[in-house]
Amino acid sequence: MHIPDGFLDAKTAVAAGVLAATGLGVALRHAQHHLPPRRVPLLGLAAAFVFAAQMINFPVAGGTSGHLVGAVLVAVLLGPSAAVVVMSAVLVVQCLMFADGGLSAIGANILNMGLLGGAGGWAIYHGVSRTVKGLFGQVLAATFAAWCSTVLAAVACAGELATSRTVSWSVALPAMAGIHMLIGVGEGLITALVLVAIARTRPELVQPDPAIEARQTYGAVVAYGVLIAAGLALFASPLASRWPDGLDRTAELLGFKERATAPILAAPIPEYEMPGVQGSALATSLAGVVGTLIVFVLAWWLARVLVPHRVRGEGRESDTTGQGP
Amino acid sequence: MRHDFLDRYSRLDSPIHRSSAAVKLVAAMALVVGTALLPPSGPIPLATISLLLIAVAVASRVPWWFLVRRILLLEPFVLGVAALALFGPGGWRLFLFLIAKSTVCLSTMVLLANTTPFSDLLRVLKSARVPSLLLTTMSLMYRYVFVLLDEAGRMKRARASRTFSRQRALAWQTTATVVSQLFIRSSERADRIWAAMCARGWR
Numbered sequence A: 001m002h003i004p005d006g007f008l009d010a011k012t013a014v015a016a017g018v019l020a021a022t023g024l025g026v027a028l029r030h031a032q033h034h035l036p037p038r039r040v041p042l043l044g045l046a047a048a049f050v051f052a053a054q055m056i057n058f059p060v061a062g063g064t065s066g067h068l069v070g071a072v073l074v075a076v077l078l079g080p081s082a083a084v085v086v087m088s089a090v091l092v093v094q095c096l097m098f099a100d101g102g103l104s105a106i107g108a109n110i111l112n113m114g115l116l117g118g119a120g121g122w123a124i125y126h127g128v129s130r131t132v133k134g135l136f137g138q139v140l141a142a143t144f145a146a147w148c149s150t151v152l153a154a155v156a157c158a159g160e161l162a163t164s165r166t167v168s169w170s171v172a173l174p175a176m177a178g179i180h181m182l183i184g185v186g187e188g189l190i191t192a193l194v195l196v197a198i199a200r201t202r203p204e205l206v207q208p209d210p211a212i213e214a215r216q217t218y219g220a221v222v223a224y225g226v227l228i229a230a231g232l233a234l235f236a237s238p239l240a241s242r243w244p245d246g247l248d249r250t251a252e253l254l255g256f257k258e259r260a261t262a263p264i265l266a267a268p269i270p271e272y273e274m275p276g277v278q279g280s281a282l283a284t285s286l287a288g289v290v291g292t293l294i295v296f297v298l299a300w301w302l303a304r305v306l307v308p309h310r311v312r313g314e315g316r317e318s319d320t321t322g323q324g325p
Numbered sequence B: 001m002r003h004d005f006l007d008r009y010s011r012l013d014s015p016i017h018r019s020s021a022a023v024k025l026v027a028a029m030a031l032v033v034g035t036a037l038l039p040p041s042g043p044i045p046l047a048t049i050s051l052l053l054i055a056v057a058v059a060s061r062v063p064w065w066f067l068v069r070r071i072l073l074l075e076p077f078v079l080g081v082a083a084l085a086l087f088g089p090g091g092w093r094l095f096l097f098l099i100a101k102s103t104v105c106l107s108t109m110v111l112l113a114n115t116t117p118f119s120d121l122l123r124v125l126k127s128a129r130v131p132s133l134l135l136t137t138m139s140l141m142y143r144y145v146f147v148l149l150d151e152a153g154r155m156k157r158a159r160a161s162r163t164f165s166r167q168r169a170l171a172w173q174t175t176a177t178v179v180s181q182l183f184i185r186s187s188e189r190a191d192r193i194w195a196a197m198c199a200r201g202w203r
Helices: A010-034 A037-053 A071-078 A080-098 A106-131 A134-163 A169-201 A210-215 A218-235 A246-256 A268-273 A276-306 A315-321 B021-036 B044-060 B064-086 B091-115 B118-127 B132-162 B168-199
Strands: none
Touching: A010 A080, A010 A106, A010 A134, A010 A218, A010 B132, A037 A071, A037 A080, A037 B132, A037 B168, A071 A080, A071 A106, A071 A134, A071 A169, A080 A106, A080 A218, A080 B091, A080 B118, A080 B132, A106 A134, A106 A218, A134 A169, A134 A218, A134 A276, A169 A276, A169 B064, A169 B168, B021 B044, B021 B091, B021 B118, B044 B091, B064 B091, B118 B132, B132 B168
């Protein structure tokens, strides 16, 4: 989902950059004030962990494999501000050292995967895990949040590409959202499996630290909420069919097309585009709602399988027996 | 072990490697932003920048096959996004132009990464007043990413020599255990690092 250089125009890159910089600023400030100093090295190690974990492959089918993205996992284990800092560090290093993700698109990438993926994912996790208690609730919430954050980031990514006019919204949204609804299932599954495995050996890592929780100020959370809402409003609101109106498209097509490009290539495109514009956005949003419900049910079932009844609510007990190597 | 494939040639000795990291970073930034903002047009501007990049690459004495391999490694991502443009109003021409543009930017960044040690880039970012917490996180990440990759490799090998199942569900479960262990070991290592940092009078 890393956007490479050259696909965003100036206004999109700058707008995303401003949102990302503000979000990162809030996260850094919040972490500086509320993170205990002993956890500072943990941020660096968590960033290295995310990078290393992304290299571990999970077999999917027919020789293909997937890997963890890790934004929600880090958010669950370290909290939202730390997750934003960690994911931003990962993205900057990936961009500078490996040219993975563009330099001019770094703002958009931090917005998508750091803010929407990390802080947005954490908000969903927090909401669900507060209503459903125990390790069961945590696994359910993390699975669901991991899927949501993947899809959310993909939608924002599609919106940024569409706002830049490099791709049309009616193509980008179904393609990006569709693919990432599948990828998100894998992400949710891996997040759940890893979380349960951590809870089994070191339950205290999964339990929220009361010392930190007490000092949690809600200012940062509100700030993330505003930024995420602004990002979605800016880039994902063409969902309400603001962007792709037929006349505009036709004019652009006629204006852009030169005689050199063969009409054989250009002709099928308008026919394919026009009727589907409104329909595909609607269909995609409908599919999104249905998909979200299905994923929630699947997450519930997965959490039930991974956290059997006898383990539920016994978090403290296994803590004192101190099992594990 | 051998994780130097990540930035193996960033410490060579050449005129490009010797020039200041700040200059290289700013030049790369200007080049990338300039190229990225190029409106769809003929191939001449892109070809000019490519020639410039090739000249820099030759002067840097980084093996060309290494650079080409690094660029090709990342090209699928470019193709993936560009493929979406095929269905858009731009069609083939925009598709080709986007690929060319993005590849030029990619080459710039690959060249930057392989002519400048990452620690030098961090120093530049520090003098550019990037917040210290982010810098600490990035430098610790750079320091320990190789350690953790080694650790992950060892755990993977140990797991492969003990579990023989081809069952996919089991493979996922064992791999998830490896990932979870990696996190646990990272957090334990972070505690030790914190103790070491305190012992050396950090802050």
